[in-house]
Amino acid sequence: MNIETMTSSEINEFFKNQTVFLLGGTGFLGKIVIEKLLRLDQIAKIYILVRPKKGKSVDERFCELFNFPCFERLKNKNPQFGKKIALVSGDCEQPNLGISQETEDVLIAETSIVIHAAANVKFDQPLRTATYINVRSTQDCIHLAKKMPNLKAFIYVSTAYSNCPYFDIDETFYEPAMTPKNLLSVVDSLDDKTLDKVTPGLMGKWPNSYVFTKTIAEDLIKSEEKNLPIAIVRPAVIMSSVKEPMPGWIDSFYGITGVTVAIALGVVRSLYCQKNATVHLVPCDYVCNIILASAWHVGQQKSRTLTIYNYVGSNTNAVTWQKYNDLIERCAWDYPTTKAVWYYGFAFTDNKFYHDLQTFLFHTVVFSLVDFILQCMGKKPIAVQNIKRLDLALNLVTYFTINSFSFKHDNVDKLWKQMNDQDKNLYSFDMSTLDWSSYIRSFVIGGRVYLLKDPLETIPEGHKKVQFLAVAYYFTMGVLICLIYFFIKFVLKLVL
Missing domain, CATH: 3.40.50.720 (NAD(P)-binding Rossmann-like Domain)
Structure with a gap:
């Protein structure tokens, strides 16, 4: 009709x-x-x-x-x-x-x-x-x-x-x-x-x-x-x-849509919310x-x-935050975008400490590392500036996600x-x-x-980019773990 x-x-x-x-x-x-x-x-x-x-x-x-x-x-x-x-x-x-x-x-x-x-x-x-x-x-x-x-x-x-x-x-x-x-x-x-x-x-x-x-x-x-x-x-x-x-x-891009897009791009790693709300x-x-x-x-x-x-x-x-996360994740691997900037990895959490830790490691630390690399290449460091802007946007919606x-x-x-x-x-x-x-x-x-203006015809390219970002992600995680290990070892040596 x-x-x-x-x-x-x-x-x-x-x-x-x-x-x-x-x-x-x-x-x-x-x-x-x-x-x-x-x-x-x-x-x-x-x-x-x-x-x-x-x-x-x-x-x-x-x-x-x-x-x-x-x-x-x-x-x-x-x-x-x-x-x-x-x-x-x-x-x-x-x-x-x-x-x-x-x-x-x-x-x-x-x-x-x-x-x-x-x-x-x-x-x-x-x-x-x-x-x-x-x-x-x-x-x-x-x-x-x-x-x-x-x-x-x-x-x-x-x-x-x-x-x-x-x-x-x-x-x-x-x-x-x-x-x-x-x-x-x-x-x-x-x-x-x-x-x-x-x-x-x-x-x-x-x-x-x-x-x-x-x-x-x-x-x-x-x-x-x-x-x-x-x-x-x-x-x-x-x-x-x-x-x-x-x-x-x-x-x-407003509201949860913008957050979801940032998740798909691999930028946002955690959202503080009541998972069962x-x-x-x-x-x-x-x-x-x-x-x-x-x-x-x-x-x-x-x-x-x-x-x-x-x-x-x-x-x-109705759909809860956790169910929304599960539904999004099911689709994320089927339609990876060629415009992703980092490997997909995300979770809704009602644990404030875990959320803050995720934000510090994957936003502050990782994007500071990206800026360092950009500077070494003679380019303008913009990663930290952009992630701060995104973190501010996420904080603005927190009232509606934790209540x-x-x-x-x-x-x-x-x-x-x-x-x-x-x-x-x-x-x-x-x-x-x-x-x-x-x-x-x-x-x-x-x-x-x-x-994102990314047509479905580019899905094969998206899968290739995900594979590349996966290698980069796990390599970076390995470097971070080593740095944390040596930092803790150094601190303990000073203290003891």
Whole structure:
């Protein structure tokens, strides 16, 4: 079955002749939403907010946006899809979304569905940047939406970890560390240096500026519950696609994906986590489907009741960190990349001492040795600098790997039950029957092909490189053991 030919889909019917204003359309999830919407023959138009770039025309920006493999299926089936796209020059980091009055008037007159999926997901971003993109843009988008006479649904895409200090997270609102008004006032009144100093105190229990500002943005949404047809979708860790637009599609290095790629390259040797805790992974196309399904559900409601959807997977078909490690390892030897820099060897561990020892030996010591070799060859030493940057990134995700989170998702289950069979087929997001082994395999392949740009045809070369790196690895380990032995012997001689 395909979307274009289905006539009994209630969700398809909802989107018939609708105009969508999408924020975050140039991001990983945004591309999937665009691709799916454009395969709905009924959709009238999609306005996509894009940052202006000097020296690039609208046509060049259009080609830049749609020059990704995820759009190939769409281009083949509907070469005229561009007629339903309008790029809106704007910037979520700027006041009023950085859009002109003329553009605002057009959006107000034509938009019937707003999907706010824009966010800066970097954990180490400055609080000012996070506040402007994640909080002020939401405020400005709400103000714009309230002027839209034809608005049927406003979907705000948050994160399942917006209220992570609570660990047991329900589909409800939680008290933020401060109000949106107070945060914006503080950010606007302080210079960068002062703001950086007070940021830890402002965030309190929240581990980073991303989740901190997302929970405050949710508080903005809460205040408009009676004024807008609105819902919040909170996805967990977004991974590659299950099947749409193709299996394994991914173009983002963030989160566990970046860690997994670093593992495949042989760089990361250890991750500190609760091995038996559930890791809440969700496919990007399933996230897209629940966003569109939630818009349909909001549009069907006669009374305005704000619903929150914790989209975190299935309790009956969950995967732990240890199981994820086992599944990744099964695939690692089948699809070795030619871009590997070191021999594969990795383990999730809940032993902090073992993790620190692994990090010291295989990151600090080994990469210092690499820099020494580079210097001897007359080249610039960059290994230690890069591994420090990676270690910092790993430390930023440690909060989420060492803690165990439990989510309620009753609203997600109810939404699924309310969908008819056609919509369940076209807009699937039920993970209770997901084959994790098959899915992780497609994720590994997708990471190799789409992120590392390493086609499957190079697998034989990858195997050869693994063999070479294995020899280098065991030789290096032998040298390290000898050095440690003689160092200990030398120390004992001094002491005794």
